[in-house]
Amino acid sequence: MWRSIDKPHTLDWLSSKQFKFVVGPEGQEFMVHSALVAEQSKPLHAVITNGMRGSLEGIVKWPHVDVATFKRFSEYLYTGDFMSPCFVPSADVPSDKTRKASHLGRIEDVQIIEKAYSRFQFRRRYVFQHHPLIYVPHPDWDDVYDNGDCSEVFSSVANVYIFAHYYDLQRLMTFCRAKIHSLMSLAHDREEVIDLLQLCKDQPAAAGLKELVFEYCALSLHWFLTHKWFHTILEEYPEASLRIIKKMKSFNTLYGRDRSNIGIKDPEGDSSDSEANWYREGAED
Known part of the structure; x- marks a missing residue:
C-alpha cells in the first residue's frame, strides 16, 4: 500500500x-x-x-525520462538530496563561509532593488524547509562560472522538477524549487534564468516555478532587457510581462514602506503604502 x-x-x-x-x-x-x-x-x-x-x-x-534526471531522482530516493552542476557537498563548505553581496550597480534605483533582492533571498515560500542538505550551491558559483556555459545549472534541477510534477512528487517539487532559489540567491542577473522563463512558457508542468522566475526576472530586468531573446519571450508570453510589472510595483511599495517605517517622507507627498498600491506579497510568505 x-x-x-x-x-x-x-x-x-x-x-x-x-x-x-x-x-x-x-x-x-x-x-x-x-x-x-x-x-x-x-x-x-x-x-x-x-x-x-x-x-x-x-x-x-x-x-x-532522460538518464541524468533519473540518476538525480534515484540519488534523491536513497539520500534525500541529489547532485547537480554548481552544487558541492555541504561538508566541504566551511560554516563561516560568507558570500559578498551581488553587485547591483547596473540599476538606477539601486536601493529599491537591494531591498527587494534581500527580501527575495529569505522568502520562506522559496527556501529549504524540511530536507537535510547533502549538497549546497558553491558559495562563489557566480564568480567561478562567470565565463563558462552554465546552461545546465538551472535546467538540470528544472528537469527533475518537471519529472516530479509528472509523477505527483510534491515534496521533490518543493525541494527542486528551493534548490533553484538557492542558486538565484547567490547570483544576480544570470541570463540562464531566461531559459527558465522560456520553460515556464512552454511547459505546463513548470507552472509551480513561475512566481520564482518572474520575481528574479523583475530583479534583473535592467540587465535582461539587453537580451533580444528576453524581448522575444515577453512578446509571446503576456502573462510574464504582466506579472513582472506587478513584481516591480511591489518592490517600490516595499521600499516606500521601509522609508515610512524609519520616518522618511515621500518628497512628492504620495503614500506608496496605500491599499490601492500595495501588491500583496508579504515577505513572510
Whole structure:
C-alpha cells in the first residue's frame, strides 16, 4: 500500500524486490528498490503494483525520462538530496563561509532593488524547509562560472522538477524549487534564468516555478532587457510581462514602506503604502 513520504519512515524497503528501470531512448538500465519508489506517490505506487506485465516482471520502461534526471531522482530516493552542476557537498563548505553581496550597480534605483533582492533571498515560500542538505550551491558559483556555459545549472534541477510534477512528487517539487532559489540567491542577473522563463512558457508542468522566475526576472530586468531573446519571450508570453510589472510595483511599495517605517517622507507627498498600491506579497510568505 502506498505510504505518504511525510509519514514516519522505516527501512522496510531494504527487503523489497529490486525493479529494473530501462531509461531514455537508448534503454540504459538501473536497479532500484521497488518499495522505495512506490512510497513516493500514488502514481509511482501504481507503476510498481498495477498488475500489468511490467510490474509482474519487475521492469519499468521509461524512454521519455532522460538518464541524468533519473540518476538525480534515484540519488534523491536513497539520500534525500541529489547532485547537480554548481552544487558541492555541504561538508566541504566551511560554516563561516560568507558570500559578498551581488553587485547591483547596473540599476538606477539601486536601493529599491537591494531591498527587494534581500527580501527575495529569505522568502520562506522559496527556501529549504524540511530536507537535510547533502549538497549546497558553491558559495562563489557566480564568480567561478562567470565565463563558462552554465546552461545546465538551472535546467538540470528544472528537469527533475518537471519529472516530479509528472509523477505527483510534491515534496521533490518543493525541494527542486528551493534548490533553484538557492542558486538565484547567490547570483544576480544570470541570463540562464531566461531559459527558465522560456520553460515556464512552454511547459505546463513548470507552472509551480513561475512566481520564482518572474520575481528574479523583475530583479534583473535592467540587465535582461539587453537580451533580444528576453524581448522575444515577453512578446509571446503576456502573462510574464504582466506579472513582472506587478513584481516591480511591489518592490517600490516595499521600499516606500521601509522609508515610512524609519520616518522618511515621500518628497512628492504620495503614500506608496496605500491599499490601492500595495501588491500583496508579504515577505513572510
